[in-house]
Amino acid sequence: MIKGFKDFLLRGNVVELAVAVVIGAAFTAVVTAFTAAFLKPLIQLFSGGGELAGSFEVNGVAFDWASFVNALITFVITAAVVYFLVVLPLKTLEERRRRGEEPAPAEPTQVELLTEIRDLLREARGEEAAGRHAVGDPDGPTG
Structure with missing residues (x-):
């Protein structure tokens, strides 16, 4: 949020x-x-x-x-x-x-748009993985 x-x-x-x-x-x-x-x-x-x-x-x-x-x-x-x-x-x-x-x-090229989409997807996956890790393992990565 x-x-x-x-x-x-x-x-x-x-x-x-x-x-x-x-x-x-x-x-x-x-x-x-x-x-x-x-x-x-x-x-x-x-x-x-x-x-x-x-x-x-x-x-x-x-x-x-x-x-x-x-x-x-x-x-x-x-x-x-x-x-x-x-x-x-x-x-x-x-x-x-x-x-x-x-x-x-100048309009963005297709490569620039695809790169931006890729970066946004990576960022979203990173946040989801961090959220799952924190919920799934309360002791953290050393647990």
Whole structure:
């Protein structure tokens, strides 16, 4: 069970996805800090400045519309960067591959696949043999 979990974690896609999530969260934090430190004060300044800039009150309830606009700008900046630095280049690369201008990633050969299968079978047999030995002979190999 532990081996299966380890194999799952070490699979390329899972590790790449985890890295992408961490980088995305860090990038979003940077954009949020930028918009909170620079853009929100500008929004408040352009809305008249003063104590109630970027917000208003109705019956004692404050509506902070500057924070909403700030969050919206944060989202747009993050989405634009993801699109222009990740999605668009990958889309362009895929189109080039489709037209034959760019070679596709090399597929494993039959020999490589058979070697991998052989190694996995050996590993599975080794674990089974170790398990049978431990169950069949409680005293171990010196018994």
